[in-house]
Amino acid sequence: MTDLKTVEIDLPASSDQLRRLELGNIVYLNGRVFTAREGVYKRAIEDGFGMPGSREGLGTVNFHCSPAGTVAPDGTSRLGAVSATASFRFVKWFDAWFKLSGCNIIIGKGGMTSDDYRRLFVPNGAIYLTTVGYGTGALLGRGIREVVDIHWVEELGMAQAVWVFDVKRFGPFIVESDFDGNSLFERENAKITSRIKELYQGTRPATLRRYGETDDKSEEVI
Amino acid sequence: MIVLESIVETAKNLMAKAAIEIPDDYLEGLRKCADRETGDLSAFVIKAMLENYDAAKEDRRAMCGDTGVPRWYVKYGNQASVEGGPVALEGALRSATADATTEIPLRPNRVHPLWRTDHNNNCGIFAPEIDYAFHPEGDWIDLTTVHKGGLFGTDYRMLFPGDGIEGIKRFYLDTLIAFGKRGLACQPAIVGIGLGGSKDMCSVLGKQASCLRIVGSRHPDPKVAALEEELKELGNTIGMGAMGFMGSSMVIDCHIEVGYCHTGGMPMSVHMFCLSSRRATARIHADGRVEYRTDPKWFSDYMRRSSVDWDMSHQVAAE
Known part of the structure; x- marks a missing residue:
């Protein structure tokens, strides 16, 4: 196994730091991170509530995550594992979300398309980091030093609430989109697609077709 | 008679074992993949996962933040009898699921499909699923929990x-x-x-x-x-x-x-x-013994039978 380049970033990240990241770099983060997913996007954007805290309070790293944690009646919390959820489902909110949140790092599972990155991420100086595995939940849990705040538990439930973390050597993550909006996953997909034709020799399309079916294996389902 | 208290206790232990400890057979299979893997990114991912399993066991925290959908498989030996009957058994499995969610902790994953109601305990309408199978002989029950994505x-x-x-x-x-x-x-x-x-x-x-x-x-x-x-x-x-x-x-x-x-x-x-x-199994015997294992031993010749009748003389082979 060749050594992959590893980068540690103190948050908030500057544009210069993000510009230097290359697809496939391994990243660890120090500083402030907050979770937000569909419940938060809907409430903040569609329902007009805005952000649940200040930019300084929340930080500018949005993690697509809901942690395994509990909140006691006195408000104290206990955290176990944390893992990401698939990000492609959240694309429709991202134009408004970047403007509202000022985030420049999005962490999640599986990334988005390079079209999405060029249209939404590049104009906002943002990049995407993917979690590893997926499911290095215990390693990521170790990187969380403190639960600083939890917003909107009452309104959204624990899984959709905004958890604010202070993290130390939080990772590993892999750079999925760079400052120019290229996608690591798409680069890897292209390598695999070249072998697909040979792979499918000796197989047969199903007699009963489905609407919307494609035999172009370079396409994705996201 | 299998006492209810033993079922509750065992079920909670199984929830934690499944969530925290990767089964040996999967671990061995992944190590074989790692030995053959030549892609550097793919190899990095597997290495990180192997470290993650160790971290989960050391810290006694769930290996993945996404709980999946915890569920139960119950196999009854033909002579097994549970204190309070099957309704009490189901109650024990539901309360173990809810308690383990808070105690481990696990992310509460189960919500109503339309209203997104979350009880924060991984229980709800038809959740957790409980499936049953039977074995021609035995006074035990096998409990298996699976937390599949x-x-x-x-x-x-x-x-x-x-x-x-x-x-x-x-x-x-x-x-x-x-x-x-x-x-x-x-x-x-x-x-x-x-x-x-x-x-x-x-x-x-x-x-x-x-x-x-x-x-x-x-x-x-x-x-x-x-x-x-x-x-x-x-x-x-x-x-x-x-x-x-x-x-x-x-x-x-x-x-x-x-x-x-x-x-x-x-x-x-x-x-x-x-x-x-994530899977973990235990056999609870009528005499109170509890044996934990990672192989559910779910499928048997009896379950896969194709004839109309089951010849009891086959039962030795089925074990």
Whole structure:
């Protein structure tokens, strides 16, 4: 196994730091991170509530995550594992979300398309980091030093609430989109697609077709 | 008589074991993948996962932040009797699921499909699922919990006899490639295939083949076993490894279960049990002994019987 380049970033990240990241770099983060997913996007954007805290309070790293944690009646919390959820489902909110949140790092599972990155991420100086595995939940849990705040538990439930973390050597993550909006996953997909034709020799399309079916294996389902 | 208190205690222990400890058979299978993997990104991912399993055990925290959908499989020996009957048993499994969610802790994953109501305890309408099987002899019950991921890597299709093995291979590759890209299926996975049955049984068989058989196990029909081997190899030659990065680590193992189906059809389902293949089993005996293990030993000759009657003389072989 060749050594992959590893980068540690103190948050908030500057544009210069993000510009230097290359697809496939391994990243660890120090500083402030907050979770937000569909419940938060809907409430903040569609329902007009805005952000649940200040930019300084929340930080500018949005993690697509809901942690395994509990909140006691006195408000104290206990955290176990944390893992990401698939990000492609959240694309429709991202134009408004970047403007509202000022985030420049999005962490999640599986990334988005390079079209999405060029249209939404590049104009906002943002990049995407993917979690590893997926499911290095215990390693990521170790990187969380403190639960600083939890917003909107009452309104959204624990899984959709905004958890604010202070993290130390939080990772590993892999750079999925760079400052120019290229996608690591798409680069890897292209390598695999070249072998697909040979792979499918000796197989047969199903007699009963489905609407919307494609035999172009370079396409994705996201 | 199996006392209820023992069931509650054992079920809570199983919830923690499943969530925290990767089963040995999966771990060994993943290490073999790691030895063969030449893709540097895919190899990095597997190395990180191996470190993650260690971190989970050391810290006694869940290996994955996504709880999946915790559920139960219960097998009754024919002579088993539970204090309070099956209703008390179901109550014990539901309360163990709820208590373990807070105590481990696990992320509360279960919500109403429309109103998104979350009880914060992984219980709700028809949740957790509890499935039953029976064994011709024994005064024990086997409890197995499985925490399988709930979003990606599953598909069903009605194929026909004329589609043949070539059609099976096509649908298998389609599913692996569709959900393997970007690693949505969290591979390398234990792929379970249901062939035949009615539509619901087809899905049940495929799901159970992925979650309730251990890596390295083979179907008793040698021709089905050979197909399992062939499909495993086929999946690993896609060129796709962990997270969809170029590599060879897609399928840890492939398990097929077959069931009799409509004479005109050949339904097929595909399921993938992920990098956090969470399962744990315990046998509770009538005398109070509890034995923990990671092999559910779910499928038996009795369950796979094809004749009208079950000849009790077969029961030794079934054990």
